[in-house]
Amino acid sequence: MSVVVEKKKQALKTSSLLEVSWTDPVTGTKGFLVIDRLVRGVCSGGLRMRKGCTLEEVRELAQGMTLKESLHFNPNNRYIPLGGAKGGIDCDPHDPQMRGVLKRYLKGIGALLRMHWTMGEDLGLQQKLIDEVIQELGLESSIQAVYPLLSDPDEAIARLRQAFSIDDDGVGLGELVGGLGVAESVLTALDQLGRPRVGSRVVIQGFGSMGGATARYLNRAGMLVVGIADANGVMANPNGLDVEALLKSRNSYGEIDRASLRPQDAVLPRGRWLAVETDVLVPAAISYCITSDNQHEVAASVIVEAANMPVLREAEDLLTARGIQVVPDFVSNSATNAWWWWTLFGDIEADLGQSENKIRSEMSRIVTDMFGRAAADGVTLRDAARAFTQDKLRTIDAQFGVS
Secondary structure, eight states: OEEEEEEOOTTSTTOOSEEEEEEOTTTOOEEEEEEOOOBTTBEEOOEEEOTTOOHHHHHHHHHHHHHHHHHTOOTTSSOOOOEEEEEEEOSOTTSTTHHHHHHHHHHHTHHHHHHTEEOOBOTTOOHHHHHHHHHHTTOSOTTGGGGGGOSSHHHHHHHHHHHHTOEETTEEHHHHHHHHHHHHHHHHHHHHTTOOSTTOEEEEEOOSHHHHHHHHHHHHTTOEEEEEEETTEEEEOTTOOOHHHHHHHOOTTSOOOGGGSOTTOEEEOGGGGGGSOOSEEEEOSOSSOBOTTTGGGOOOSEEEOOSSSOBOHHHHHHHHHTTOEEEOHHHHTOHHHHHHHHHHHTSSOSOHHHHHHHHHHHHHHHHHHHHHHHHHHTOOHHHHHHHHHHHHHHHHHHHHOOO
């Protein structure tokens, strides 16, 4: 196993605190861990697995996690935001050797998992598999680094475990919270733009836990889910797809059984998802999927990022010039991370209603503030949200220090 660790100078705002590059001794697969920031000695961020994952990508994701953490800082909460981090493995999650690669990666960075990095599932990995491998390695949990910050770790762990056991009409609460945050971001954005919720159309790329839950909550709010893209293509219907039927038909990779479609539902090639006529577009699958080369195909007037970094910056500049608003990922997909910590620290109980109410109220407040700042300062939503998080980070630094 080869591990290269580079210590960065924290004085530079764009630098990471720690970057780890790992090489699998069996397959030669590359893996990365970037700790962007530590607060009270701990950082938070998921682990993704995808072919083509790079250190630069993981670095950007870690910086985004710092923003997500700070976004939800409330001095009245028990949860004090952690630092930001991210892990990534350059491996196809369908590769038969992926489990062994994952286990060797986690063993290689085990010391950081024990002491500093709290980690959960991300693109290409499921929490169930992570938990299995963590147990095989003799570690307590993928989030054990946060345990010393808890007043009663046993009670907190039991509460989080109970929360993950809650089921809402066939879908676990842990799979729903991220999409609920995205959905509330969509609905609040429509409110801020003076557009109706009921009857507005949405296209969602990706139908895993994030995309599927987003579809469910927007459908329940009266929006028409007119297009859904999975790895095998695009399903579309201008009058709305049957979201619940499609949720019941998907496999563990978020792929929809075409047998669940109705005769009036159209099946289009995978590349056609941008062109489906819609009011709102939600990329909820992969990074870097909207580029300067394809942004002209976007038919929506609002994009709400559910995936991490789906819109390239040069594409966003072109979209903004066309009058298309982009709600940034570190805002709209931040609810999963926040919900874990609200539950673990005891700001909410293991309860479906409390979880939904907390996410809805927090996301509505944050998105409303972002739109207000953008309008007042004449800047993009992303720049307004970054200004908001910088205010939060300064307060966290003053009260708790930072590494």
